[in-house]
Amino acid sequence: MQEDVMAAGAGLRVYPEPAEVFVADQAGLAKHLHPLVSIDLAGVDPAWRGWIHLVSPLEPAEGYLGDHTEAFHSPLQKSNWLGFSMEGDRYRLLGDWRYFARATTPEELPDPWPEFRAQLHEHCESEGRSYLAHRDAFRREGILLMRSEDGSPLFDGADAVAFLEQLGGEADAHGNWVQPDLFDIGHDDQIAWPVSPAGNPFRFVASVPGWHYRRSGADSILLFFEPVERLALLTFDWS
Numbered sequence: 001m002q003e004d005v006m007a008a009g010a011g012l013r014v015y016p017e018p019a020e021v022f023v024a025d026q027a028g029l030a031k032h033l034h035p036l037v038s039i040d041l042a043g044v045d046p047a048w049r050g051w052i053h054l055v056s057p058l059e060p061a062e063g064y065l066g067d068h069t070e071a072f073h074s075p076l077q078k079s080n081w082l083g084f085s086m087e088g089d090r091y092r093l094l095g096d097w098r099y100f101a102r103a104t105t106p107e108e109l110p111d112p113w114p115e116f117r118a119q120l121h122e123h124c125e126s127e128g129r130s131y132l133a134h135r136d137a138f139r140r141e142g143i144l145l146m147r148s149e150d151g152s153p154l155f156d157g158a159d160a161v162a163f164l165e166q167l168g169g170e171a172d173a174h175g176n177w178v179q180p181d182l183f184d185i186g187h188d189d190q191i192a193w194p195v196s197p198a199g200n201p202f203r204f205v206a207s208v209p210g211w212h213y214r215r216s217g218a219d220s221i222l223l224f225f226e227p228v229e230r231l232a233l234l235t236f237d238w239s
Helices: 024-031 116-141
Strands: 002-005 012-014 033-040 051-057 081-087 090-093 164-167 185-187 191-194 203-208 220-226 231-237
Touching: 024 033, 024 090, 033 164, 033 203, 051 203, 051 220, 051 231
Parallel strands: none
Antiparallel strands: 002 164, 012 033, 033 051, 081 090, 081 231, 164 203, 185 191, 203 220, 220 231
């Protein structure tokens, strides 16, 4: 296990292009998900091959990802959980795109509260601008900093932030992502792991705060891999 990974090295690809992350016929996923970093699976387990991707949803503006879209959930797409099958090194969404509230029409998803859709649109547009500013600044300067929406460093740019908070090892069972009513979770006193619909345990790959890569995001994005069916799964810890 590595903590606070500050150097990318050969095993990480920072801000990968969406075409490297999503299958070609689902390129539109880039409207809903920001690619943050790709990880060489062999760096987590030498028996594994290929690349897996830690991505950050633009939603939610409030609450959990997948809240209010329960009618369009699927086994790997539930409130605060988002999963994919892996085709080679790329992700395929297994389910309805209307899991993302932004992909629904007002008829399919009436506003849960007044101005919901307008607030969500404004939030996602702002996050999109912030992501591009952070990405472009990283590509110019080669350093990951907390930045304002226009790309200027916060806190005088004194401190770089980690590419990953944790790489490999196990996921802490005491995180607030551990909610068995939202997803099937195995756990003991110290560690926890999701269980696939087929009953296979997922293995922890990596985590990072979403706000390391754009202005805001989950306090921790956790990425898991199920090597039997080659599934990728993400969940989100909010303080």
